Amino acid sequence: MKFASRLVNFDPSPLDRFRPMSTPIYQTATFEQEFADSFGEYDYSRSGNPTRKVLEDQIAALENGTRGFCFSSGMAAIATVTRLLQAGDEILADWDLYGGANRLFSKVLGRSGITVRYVDASDPGNIVDQITPATRLIYVESPTNPLLRIIDLKAIAAVAHKLGVLFCVDNSTMSPYLQNPLDLGADIVLHSATKFLCGHSDVTGGALVVNDLKLAEEIYFLQNAEGSALGPFDCFLLLRGLKTLKLRMDAQQRNAETVAQFLSAHPKVQSVYYPGLADHRGFAIQQTQARGGGAVLSFTVGSHEAAKRIAEGSKLFRISVSFGSINSTISIPLRMSHASVPVELRASRSVPEDLLRLSIGIEDLEDQIGDLGHQLDAI
Amino acid sequence: MHETSILQPSTLAIHGNRAWETESNSILFPIHQTATYIHETVGVTKGYGYSRGSNPTVNALEQAIAALEGTREALCFRSGMAAISTLSMALLRAGDHVILSDVIYGGTSRLFQQILGNFGIEYTFADTSNLDEVKQSVRQKTRLIFVETPANPTMKLTDITALARLAHGKEGVLLAVDNTFLTPLLQEGLALGADISMLSTTKYIDGHNATIGGSLATHDAGLIERLKLVRKTMGTIQAPFEAWLTLQGLKTAPARLQLHCAHARQIAEWLESHPRVARVYYPGLASFPQKELAERQQKDSGGMLAFELNAGTEESLRFIDALRICTCAESLGSVETLITNPATASHCDLPVELRERLGISDKLIRLSVGLEAPVDLIADFEQAFDSIFGGAL
Numbered sequence: 001m002k003f004a005s006r007l008v009n010f011d012p013s014p015l016d017r018f019r020p021m022s023t024p025i026y027q028t029a030t031f032e033q034e035f036a037d038s039f040g041e042y043d044y045s046r047s048g049n050p051t052r053k054v055l056e057d058q059i060a061a062l063e064n065g066t067r068g069f070c071f072s073s074g075m076a077a078i079a080t081v082t083r084l085l086q087a088g089d090e091i092l093a094d095w096d097l098y099g100g101a102n103r104l105f106s107k108v109l110g111r112s113g114i115t116v117r118y119v120d121a122s123d124p125g126n127i128v129d130q131i132t133p134a135t136r137l138i139y140v141e142s143p144t145n146p147l148l149r150i151i152d153l154k155a156i157a158a159v160a161h162k163l164g165v166l167f168c169v170d171n172s173t174m175s176p177y178l179q180n181p182l183d184l185g186a187d188i189v190l191h192s193a194t195k196f197l198c199g200h201s202d203v204t205g206g207a208l209v210v211n212d213l214k215l216a217e218e219i220y221f222l223q224n225a226e227g228s229a230l231g232p233f234d235c236f237l238l239l240r241g242l243k244t245l246k247l248r249m250d251a252q253q254r255n256a257e258t259v260a261q262f263l264s265a266h267p268k269v270q271s272v273y274y275p276g277l278a279d280h281r282g283f284a285i286q287q288t289q290a291r292g293g294g295a296v297l298s299f300t301v302g303s304h305e306a307a308k309r310i311a312e313g314s315k316l317f318r319i320s321v322s323f324g325s326i327n328s329t330i331s332i333p334l335r336m337s338h339a340s341v342p343v344e345l346r347a348s349r350s351v352p353e354d355l356l357r358l359s360i361g362i363e364d365l366e367d368q369i370g371d372l373g374h375q376l377d378a379i
Numbered sequence: 380m381h382e383t384s385i386l387q388p389s390t391l392a393i394h395g396n397r398a399w400e401t402e403s404n405s406i407l408f409p410i411h412q413t414a415t416y417i418h419e420t421v422g423v424t425k426g427y428g429y430s431r432g433s434n435p436t437v438n439a440l441e442q443a444i445a446a447l448e449g450t451r452e453a454l455c456f457r458s459g460m461a462a463i464s465t466l467s468m469a470l471l472r473a474g475d476h477v478i479l480s481d482v483i484y485g486g487t488s489r490l491f492q493q494i495l496g497n498f499g500i501e502y503t504f505a506d507t508s509n510l511d512e513v514k515q516s517v518r519q520k521t522r523l524i525f526v527e528t529p530a531n532p533t534m535k536l537t538d539i540t541a542l543a544r545l546a547h548g549k550e551g552v553l554l555a556v557d558n559t560f561l562t563p564l565l566q567e568g569l570a571l572g573a574d575i576s577m578l579s580t581t582k583y584i585d586g587h588n589a590t591i592g593g594s595l596a597t598h599d600a601g602l603i604e605r606l607k608l609v610r611k612t613m614g615t616i617q618a619p620f621e622a623w624l625t626l627q628g629l630k631t632a633p634a635r636l637q638l639h640c641a642h643a644r645q646i647a648e649w650l651e652s653h654p655r656v657a658r659v660y661y662p663g664l665a666s667f668p669q670k671e672l673a674e675r676q677q678k679d680s681g682g683m684l685a686f687e688l689n690a691g692t693e694e695s696l697r698f699i700d701a702l703r704i705c706t707c708a709e710s711l712g713s714v715e716t717l718i719t720n721p722a723t724a725s726h727c728d729l730p731v732e733l734r735e736r737l738g739i740s741d742k743l744i745r746l747s748v749g750l751e752a753p754v755d756l757i758a759d760f761e762q763a764f765d766s767i768f769g770g771a772l
Contacts, residue, residue, distance in 0.1 A: 027590075028589065032706050033719075075614030078614075104613065112473055112500075226464045336418075336428075
């Protein structure tokens, strides 16, 4: 079945006797046991919930995985991945990561005896060079946030597997519609479900999908033991949003391609970072591993002041963190989503202070370009 | 805003959430089902940037819980376990040591034994009802004493004030109390001297089995800031809709708890006088070994009790199965009466020898007394006794 069909063609209510087309919200903390010393399929919603199960199965199916897990946030999903490690282990991560992941790795995990080293994973050779016997996890985003660099996922998966290291890919900027990291060899695919999966800015959530059943059991154990699973109502909203993923992404990506071309041709724009442009450094790899450049792009305008004026002058692009929603948003990553990058890392992380990140929504393309053009002309 | 400190708990439960500050005059606080917020100018928000950090509806619940806890700030989490996990990540680093009550919710012991242990956190289970045993367990690197009182499921009590004095006599040791069984309405954890009061809000705070959630409250503003950072980083905050449901449940918590206590006392006394019942654990009974401490530390005895039948494990389990009104399900603190067998449910991860030593026998039955008419619950027990043992004694 094609992706658009798979998005809507799944069993929405496997356990419900009324067979509703929309998944029921099982807003319950606990479930009655049939017998005093044994449990049915569900016993406590922290451990399992029928609404969540439908969502987890659907996300797993869309990522071509066997088991899916939904969490109260993307960061809760990342934190759970790091719980697969133990004191003394090391994470090898690409340096261009969402600021919250940097903060977790540097400010929280360090206390637990986990070390992290950042490399430029856009050259897989760097991973080979930097891996040590203590490395237990390779962690990347592709395209990266906010510089939209492309990581060769197949090449890194090959290195990881040769050395028996877990390979986790944050697929939030692409969604399962545009890229399936498990098919490229990743062990774990991760999503901030807040972004394209939800698409409407109304849910904070995260997801993990794996193929390996032993790994799935470990993740399930952690999700239950640490109580980080997504609530039933949020699962319902996500299931609803997910059905239009292809419609939304098609529209958003189409708009993003034209916006990227427009910005590239604009005299006041210095650089445009969008992997859907033929002159993007990672364009060739992106064409082999994904189905387009997505709907997130960034560009520089020469100075922080100019970037600030564009963001604040914009009528259509709302200043906001997050991305992937039907609404277009604009942000200055260095001051917003990446403000949490530890200072010691900022020097080595070249996120320019005049970088603007756009998440392109489903508004009319003419309005999007009109607004950006108007703001650029004004500086 | 009213000066909350002069209001009574039953008023705070209803008005402790600033609902009157909303511009629409809506009597209920709105559900801010949003992931993100529009900035005024770059980096300038109206106090909320991203719902993983904070959310107005979640904050309304936090204000209400803080008011009940008698402090300025409380934080809400996706589950009680997420609250404990976040607290551990905020306070502890590899090499640090924690003392835990030996009788404690199985999920809490699992967190330390099967997860935090991997990250270099050391722990000791101690009988926290015995101050000398706690004193002997304290090490150079002890950072946290985490107790449950009354303890799940045997109702063993820990003297919070005495333990706080002990903890505060050592540099850098904090006392956290899991106050889920009583809530601050019946036991003021912070006023008694604990540094941190933790609740599974799934239980009496929500009270309707509608949500999973947890909370932490403390007077320590620095700890609140640290917890906010770790919560934002680990993404363990409560969701807006769940917070809103919890806020609604909380309003009736004072009234519900009064009834839970009255019903539990009546059921406990009835069970204790019943020839089929071997023993009953309930702090409100004259026979309760720590009755003096219960009266000093608690405003009432709560809605939880445990008991053993004059019968073997198999018959005890069949007794649970035979009940019609009492529902066999995990969790507690809801309007429905819930009954469980801790050895196979909440405490199934504990080794058998340890369970037996702690009094959590295979046949122990835990009862969360709900708001059904006690006479109906008693009739339900009678019919279950009859069906398992026949009428004759």
